[in-house]
Amino acid sequence: MTHDPADTFRQEARDLLESLEQALLDLEQTPSDRELVDSAFRSLHTLKGSGAMFGFDEVADFVHEFETAFDRVRKGESAVTPALIAVALAAGDHVGRLIEEPGRYAAQGEPILAALQDIVGDQGSVKSTSVPAPSDDTRRARSWRIRFRLPDDALALGTNPLLLLDELRELGECDIEALTDDVPPLEEIDPRVCYLAWKVSLTTEAPREAIEDVFLFLSDGMTLEIEALEPGTSETVTADQASRVLPQDLDTDRDKSQAAGESPGKSAQPPQHREAKERQGSSSLRVPAERLDELMDRVGELVIAQARLSQMTGASDDLELKTVAEEIERLSSGLRDITMGIRMVPIGTLFGRFRRLVHDLSHELGKEVEFVASGEETELDKTVVEQLADPLVHLIRNAVDHGLEDPERRELAGKPRRGKVRLAAVHAGAEVAISIRDDGAGLDAERIRAKAESAGLISPEATLSDNELYQYIFHPGFSTASEVTSVSGRGVGMDAVKRTIEALRGSIELTSEPGSGTTVTLHLPLTLAIIDGMLVRVGEGRYSLPLLAVEECVELPESEVAEAQGRNFLNIRGSLVPFLRLRELFGASGEPDPHQKVIIVSSGEFRVGLVVDQIIGNNQTVIKPLSKLHANLGTFSGATILGDGSVALILDVAHLVNFGRGFEERLRDERMRREA
Amino acid sequence: MSKTILTIDDSASIRQMVSLTLSAAGYQVLQASDGEEGLEKATTHRIDAVLTDLNMPKMNGIEFIRQYRAHPSSAGVPIVFLTTESDDEMKQQAKQAGATGWIVKPFEQQKLLAVVKKVAGS
Structure with a gap:
């Protein structure tokens, strides 16, 4: 199972853009809400950071400018106005396009940014491209004398001097001496304080920056002297000065890791093989939608197989087998409910747009x-x-x-x-x-x-x-x-x-x-995948209809049976309900059942009766779509596989109800004509 | 025994990237999506280093560093923060709160590994 972090980023970016949009829209209502400004800013910030990391440079560049402009809003230097919201929304949309189709829309960002900068009164930011100071050190081994002493709290704050020494050792030949002058008597020692200082003689091809980088994180309160053992290059870097080398770019760090002999093979190892190590995850996880579809599909198959099993064991006398079959029935219906639950998403995801x-x-x-x-x-x-x-x-x-x-x-x-x-x-x-x-x-x-x-x-x-x-x-x-x-x-x-x-x-x-x-x-x-259905027989064919649509079932009165071409209306407790003879509709062969049943189904406020030969009972209807050729058949909305492996078509109740209403209207028209 | 690194970031893609990179290099990785969750995990697990973003919902990175440093279990545990801030202000705040080091975003996997190795060892 491989995941491309770029995909995760894309998904995440969509969410971020969504929450950016929500924040902007809310801001329009309540322009003074600092929380919302911060929330919008945070979305931008994360987008920028992640975008750059996963190779979405256009996104990162654009969002950088966007963020810079928006920062003026955050700092209160520019007010939230409808114009600002409108441009910011457009900018958000632009970012969406940049993410979905890199390389196509980059040029369209300029006018948006210009408008945005215009509104916040910013002249745009000059992108800080910090160029690492070119090093005049050439790649020949030089000797250095280094003396350093850590700040008092360094140990507590997680600095391990041994690791620093290891790093120096990786740079080249080292001679390390610990200076114990400041170590107090045992009874006065505070175990959290580092009393030692070190003197290191190092011979390395690496430039001075590489040595400084070893102490990159330790500028405040430490003493560091780096001295080239050649005339004219002696230099002492004190804490104050050290902080000046801090904003050095990552390039220096990269130099360092290479210079430090970091074997490239080590990190180039395919990360997927180690994924199993990732035992700890967050409490919710993202799953591609297709997998859920697949899962639902399998559960559907399971439900069908289970129905078949139940049917077979129903006829059997084997008690043990029956117990197992019942157990499986219980499990599979539980599994079905859980799977359907997983597929449920809050409709709010739609409302945002x-x-x-x-x-x-x-x-x-x-x-x-x-x-x-x-x-x-x-x-x-x-x-x-x-x-x-x-x-x-x-x-x-x-x-x-x-x-x-x-x-x-x-x-x-x-x-x-x-x-x-x-x-x-x-x-x-x-x-x-x-x-x-x-x-x-x-x-x-x-x-x-x-x-x-x-x-x-x-x-x-x-x-x-x-x-x-x-x-x-x-x-x-x-x-x-x-x-x-x-x-x-x-x-x-x-x-x-x-x-x-x-x-x-x-x-x-x-x-x-x-x-x-x-x-x-x-x-x-609530769901489309599996419904509780009512299975009926019309002639030789079996059909399923959604149980939820069924209002009641009644016997077709004898009078109506005889009058096959009659008015096709039933009196259900005083109201006339049109009914359809499915035998006629489906052109069923053979003799009709002597006791035909009428199933009253409803759609919206309208009802229609469906005349069938036999009501078989309830069943779990796993809905399978019809083939493309049959997809537009009005009467059927799908098919399902029954326990014995045969297929039953699913009746489209809404369509049949409309059909019935058509009857009703024709009848009314006729009556009106006759009266006229 | 391999070292355990806690990565705290509200961005799932960054967490995933950090996690894949570090676990490929033999580290155990714990994840948290905000400062609160981070603090909870940092104080209930034995960890060797923390990588945290600064800009996060609920509890931001600086507040996380402050609260974690106030907890005895943080003694000797290096905290590295991820930052895109080019200005020094955030960095200084994070350092004053008790951070050990930082990584400037965007960064490459090698750089991440180098920094983790630098503060936590391999």
């Missing part, structure tokens, strides 16, 4: 928007979270662009100038509801109606409630925005959003109140 979106949109559209997100900690399967990004972007754009009015119009309507967009996620049973609510003007039912009529979607005579009219905005190509803006109103969107959500086995719900705003709520299942 929306704040940026709203910020940018409000500037672009000249609207004042307050964005409030709640329920960031709500967890969803990572696949769901990933696929939610685009739909949510769409919905939030719509809310800001179409939903909220201009500040002036809001004032006229007696509302605060600042509009509010609220994004909330909550757990509700086995699903998560995510709602996007704006406090804008609400949908215009009349305009939707006019549009739907002109598109031929409804007849002018049809009586539809406002709520029914609103649903038309989910129709492909339907847009009521009178002009297309760059932000939204292109009529592609709501239908795409709906499709994405339904592909995630979710549903979408829209309510609107004229004058007070629109709410779009997405209902999403």
Whole structure:
């Protein structure tokens, strides 16, 4: 298992940029928060340091300038203004590009930096390129006399004089003498104090800097004399002077380590072989997402194999075998739950980017928007979270662009100038509801109606409630925005959003109140990988449907059986529910079961009955995607493998419910025609 | 017995790099992601040297050095800090707090090894 630290850096950089962005956005709200300034600065600082170490020089250079400019903010020399935030956000984005595609965007950084420096009133920093003092020592052996004495607290602070002597010895031929003059009588000795001084005669090819570097960390309070045993080069470096050689660059140190005979082979050893030594890690670890997918896949296979085992042992009389099979069943269901738990990620990871979106949109559209997100900690399967990004972007754009009015119009309507967009996620049973609510003007039912009529979607005579009219905005190509803006109103969107959500086995719900705003709520299942399913038989085929969608099961009344081409409506406690005969839908052969069952399933607020031959029971449905060829089949959302190895298709409830509603609408149209 | 080095850095990539480099050279490596965790590990494990970043959340490196030095178990344990600060101010603060040495970022693996060897031996 090899990890490229550069990959770790990339991941980490993304996180850092994210927290930088959050800090900047928060700063815009509370410009005086020092914590936030520090947090932004820290992100930059770490980015710079790590970037340079892992060969992302463009990143390091750019962030260096960025950091220098931002440092003026940190030191209070420049104020936090919206302009600064905007440029800083752009700079953050630029860093992101530099990391993802090195070499392509470097040139685009200049104007950003210029703007940034302009705002903080900085003339830019001259990059300190400390050049190590050229050494006039040539590579011939020279003799040196070195005398040194450590500061009193050196031992306590971790300096080991023996290591210093070792280092000197590595430089060349050494003659070392300890000077014991200052050692007090035994009873006065403080074991933490170093009383010794040393005198060393060294013959080495290494330059003076190499010797000074041995004492690099020991400038304060120590005495160090380095004396060349040749005329004219004698020099005494006292503590004060020693500190002057400190800012020497690492090059000197590198010289030293090479001069010190550091065998290059030693550190060039592939680090992976020693990874096992890394026994101590932090308490959480990063795992590539593909591995989780792989794990889920294997657990899925295990669940299938276990189902098969259970089926086989069910027929067996072997008690011991049964015990083991039950044990395995328990273990595998535990493993399944844990694995699914691992895949859950807080949806807050998504919410962060929306704040940026709203910020940018409000500037672009000249609207004042307050964005409030709640329920960031709500967890969803990572696949769901990933696929939610685009739909949510769409919905939030719509809310800001179409939903909220201009500040002036809001004032006229007696509302605060600042509009509010609220994004909330909550757990509700086995699903998560995510709602996007704006406090804008609400949908215009009349305009939707006019549009739907002109598109031929409804007849002018049809009586539809406002709520029914609103649903038309989910129709492909339907847009009521009178002009297309760059932000939204292109009529592609709501239908795409709906499709994405339904592909995630979710549903979408829209309510609107004229004058007070629109709410779009997405209902999403917690997971996509394994669901509890209800297994049914239709003709020879077996099908699974998500148990969560099942409301109830009833017998198909005799009257309905006889009337096979009838109205296809069932009276369920006073309300009419359309039903679909799956036998007809799937063209099943053979005789229908004499006691057919109706499974009432729901999606959103609509219900439909599905007529099946037999209800087999609950099963763990490990969802396998259909082949590309079949991926767009509306009726089926996937397939699963049963305990006996055969395949069952998974019914797409949302699709079937829509199908049923189609029935309902056709029927209503017919009735209206007849009445007319 | 191999020496144990504690590396404290909020950057996972730096920790990983330090850890790989040092363990390849035969050191045992302990990791901590901020000063608090570092202090906890430094005072509960037998360690031979500490490598710490200065700029960290929760407890920064300077505060870590101060608190660790106030703890008896730090006697004789060298503390090396990683710094990108080109100005001397941070360095002086860290030294006054009781640091033994420092490494200027960016650094190469060889340089890291050389410094660790310098303060902790091999």
